[in-house]
Amino acid sequence: MLAVLFNKNKLGEDTPHAVLNWRLWYGVFVFGLMGAARGLDEGLIGTSAEQPSFQETFGLDDASGKSEAEKAALLGNITGMVQMGSILGALIAFFLTDKIGRLWATRELCFLWVLGITIFLAAASNGSIGMVYAGRFIAGVGIGQTTVVAPTYLAETAPRTVRGFCVCMFSGAVYLGIMLAYFGSYGSNLHISEKTQMQWVVPNLMHIYFAAIIFFASFLAIESPRWLIKVGKHEKAAANLSKLRNLDVHHWYVQSEIIDINDQLNREREATKGTTWFGPIRELLSDKGNLYRMQLSVMSQLLSQWSGASSITIYAAKYFAMMGTSGEKEKLFATAIFGVVKFVSAMLCAFFLIDWLGRKRSLMIGITCQLIAMLYMAIFLLLDTGVGDEGYTPTGAVKHAAMGAIVMIYISGFGWALGWNSIQYLINSEIYPLRLRALGGSFAMTFHFANQYGNSKAVPSMFISMTNGGTMAFFVGITAIGLVWVYFFLPELANKSLESIDAVFALPWYQIGRRGKELTQNVGGMAENYNSEKDKMDMVENVAEVQPERRV
Template identity: 60%
Template structure:
């Protein structure tokens, strides 16, 4: 509890949940969450498929990915190029998403990205041994996939009741692992049941991209546009209609009125602080205004520390890491990788449904980072003590048992990543920016996300090389060091946002920078928006505020 008995963090979430009408949890909201949540599978499918595709005998043969044709460095570079090309395209996709989100809305942005995504897949799977076409197809795929990481979290943050906003956005990050798991199992299945001499061994699983893009495209025509975006462009009447449908409540219900008041109040405050129209006005606001500057630095730092903590590398190159730790045979490595996908999916769902709102963002992330840190340290110590494991030259029984533990630690690292950075990297970016710069801020954060992921995808194969990189043990020591830095950063700088309204974030980020992370939630509990005052203050006072707002709007409309 904070000062004056106000709920803080998880307590604030419980208060928000208690004052959320049961009607707000309805099928329209569920449809919207499922539609936009499924977009997480776009990234997941690519990571799960490409990580195992480049190990498929059919793909290796078709594109000459062997040391018979290339040196070890050239081979690592080519695999890195193929793997990372979606990340390069995704940087452009994240920038496109800012324009499409703001100009044509969240729904039409979704529809166009699905079309781009499908076109890219078609180019990729029809490459027939053409290395250049593979890169081109994966780049175009990235233009579509990169947009999902901006459009979906932004929409989900704007339509979700604040009491379950973490859950709704984590449905997106959970679907990342649904895609990863399906990709892993699909490639494992085709490696067994389709001949390695046939290119269909890797093409068949890749067509899942088209299936998911088609489902999302169709569902988007049954979803509702974001009320906050409609209010931003001046369509106040339609914004009210859509919000009433999403909450399944009448327009005069206090819950709806409070939410609309907060939205309009934030829009008015942002208009007063505007630094110009077009791209450069919001860009200046993002980096000049102290409130926004802290938010963008926080978002960028989360991406940097999360991506280089190593867990995402384990996702993309899982078969290689399992082989490194002694798993023999392609089928065995692919099966171990598929189980890895299941572990991550279950962990992500646990985080979404039971942790991120209930115990708060900060505790959930810290728990995940600690699990990840322990896992990385164990593997680093093991590889240092038993450097011959990669060549299979381990005769000691104790060393073999320790190797089994190292393989288990890869799974634990996946649990930590799913509970921590993977959920938070989308959630925080969608929550912390005010409405006027939300699309731009989220877009820049996700651009940085894909730049780091690209660098990571390119660097890791080279980092693992003996004599030319850090070697496997050095790579895991590096991951452990970055993970430890992330834990310190979270404790000092990441604020608890569970239970706070999007509009109430302004109060939080207006505090001095050195107290936002450690004391921000406590100092701003129940402040910053009518919606939060409703759950933590005097209901009669809130009703008077709503009535004053209604009278003020009537007077303005009459004057107009």
């Protein structure tokens, strides 16, 4: 199937078909699957909080004596604790990823992930809200690292022509986790008594299953050649790259990648020669191109998280209730189908759009779908303020409008999965140079989780203070701003090697987003600038003669 999808025309004339092999896809499977960590949490915590046993145990039900505002604050604390831990996880991820490598960072984060979830589930026996907070925070430290480690590894090991597809397997796995979480909660609600804690404990065990699969599978994965070159293990890097590309170590494609990686790393080291440990941070903050990269990281996270789609994922059951879906099982079933829509959308984007239609067009199509859907929902909720209230009986026209609003929830999920959620990990994994890639990704994901935490904490209270319709109108405004920002500021980087992307950010700031790829189309890595097989072979030989240390 993959061979058909990635035919010679899509790969490009300068990419040997051997690069698409089982070793590459195995790495994509292992590191892409890490996206399920976030998806499982987002899908499970919101639906777990809807289970009667969970509500009774931790004081979220009516019998607890708390006011609506107090229950909203408590729910925000429970759901947001993973985001708090993830902020710390994203902050330390750049150090661990660069210090111990992509593989050992993966094993370390799986350990923290399992430890935290175990403490969280143990709270079912005594109803300790402190254990819930502690367990979810520790799990968040592990989950937060996945958003740095996995996209970094996937971007570094993927051939440039399918880099978008490979990195988007991570965002696709987010929705695999969400979908399984939704169906797990729906199934437990159907088949496990609401009087037992097992109703929410059983679905949450999926965290441990996924962490175990990733941990043990990582021992058969291949370490990133780019990281190995960065730490001076050149022979191992060449051997690993040869395995990943399924080509002889002296093949021009392998050698040209090694040469380009060394060239970029040498330029970066020369520019920061003699600096202290603070050098990378100073480089990130002082270079104009890096400042533009940081602007992309900040704005992509800010605009995506406050577009409302993340809150719909976490509080999907509540949104369906707002739109008129009644009954616990009906809400959970509608939520489960919502997970399927998002998963299929993310896969469509990864397989058919991201590398061939381009990052920018895919994102703009996704945001447009999301904007139209959320605008409808905002208007509906502003006009009919009683929908979703207990005992409310809608008229025929309102019932049809409510059905349309439910459909719009699915369309908004389609747009989000197609757009922001697929792009936010990809652009941050490919815009930074090798020396700064883990640091830049860590910065982006720290900002990501800070915004997600603020979002998960704020949304329950926003529903009360701003009303449902006002909250949705706020999200519509942010989504519209995001569409304008993408048009003017996001550069198109499809089919460019990681080492050639520097040229885009060397342009004046006002040209990067609109004309970056066009103005740098003839500036790239060595393999991108030679057409025939003989030219490429000669290129490798000539470079090796002049600077033999760059050829391994």
